[in-house]
Amino acid sequence: MPNFEMEDYTVVWIAPLALEAAAALQLLDEHHGAPARKSGQTLVYHLGCMGDNNVAVACFPAGESGIGVAGTIAAGMRRDFPNLEVGLLVDIGAGIPSFENDIHLGDVAVAVPDEDNPGVIGYDLVKIEPEEIRLKQWQNASHPMLRSAISTLNAGLIASEGTKFTRLSTPSQPSTCSEHIRQPRQFPIVHHGTILSGNKVIKSARYREELRLRYKAIAIEMEAAGIIPYQWL
Structure with missing residues (x-):
């Protein structure tokens, strides 16, 4: 060796x-x-x-x-x-299902800049004002090399279906997500968009939906906002 x-x-x-x-x-x-x-x-x-x-x-x-x-x-x-x-x-996050993003258990969420945000939002780093809640800190976008790699991978997927990975066998989707779930899929897919990052463990479907609507998010996790300021990520 x-x-x-x-x-x-x-x-x-x-x-x-x-x-x-x-x-x-x-x-x-x-x-x-x-x-x-x-x-x-x-x-x-x-x-x-x-x-x-x-x-x-x-x-x-x-x-x-x-x-x-x-x-x-x-x-x-x-x-x-x-x-x-x-x-x-690379961690286990909570996908946020919606009619726009048909996210299932086992799918992959990748943070990429979307419209006017950098891809990762520290949703609980906020300033609470009388009329509204504003983000207090703006996160960096991921490294340009990684975003270039994402574009290259997407181009390859468009050209060819590529390798398929079988989804884990799971029970029926939780009732809190059922209104957004469409036809079941055999294989996981990759979603690109805004990932929310904060110190809260969120088990409230109502609060999760509020965050999705506010930030157009596809997933929530608890570490990325601390790491994304480093330009090598």
């Missing part, structure tokens, strides 16, 4: 939960193991490669979550990998 250094890795795959990291490890073409810890390093990485890219996979520390933790982790990764080019946050 070749001897790799932290300088050899240009991609980080951020998986907040151990379950999400396990999926990332299954996708590595080669496993390089864990690097020797350096002074000041606060994360444990699993190293490997996907195709021609050397990739480092990392989870959040056990028991931690949220936007603040995500920002701290992103800063640490920038320090640990001096030649880092791309950071990817």
Whole structure:
């Protein structure tokens, strides 16, 4: 096995939960193991490669979550990998079904700029005024290279159906989503649009619908707003 250094890795795959990291490890073409810890390093990485890219996979520390933790982790990764080019946050989010976006369990949501927003919105970073609620912080858009890759992938999908992946067998859709669900699909698909990010665990269908209408969102999660300010993501 070749001897790799932290300088050899240009991609980080951020998986907040151990379950999400396990999926990332299954996708590595080669496993390089864990690097020797350096002074000041606060994360444990699993190293490997996907195709021609050397990739480092990392989870959040056990028991931690949220936007603040995500920002701290992103800063640490920038320090640990001096030649880092791309950071990817891949986690389990809550899709927001609607008549415009026929989102099913198992589909994939990718943040891309849409109309007048950058693709990720920290929906609870707000200023509450007498007449309205305004966003207090504007997030960066994802790196142009990633958005270029999205366009290239979309072009390929238009030209060819590509590989199909079978959907997990699941019970019927929850009643709170049923009004938006159309015909069932055998295969998952990718949705592009606005992803909401905040520190709240949302189990209210009514509040979720309010957020969808306000921001035209396709999904909600709890970490991206802390990581997206870094231009390598």
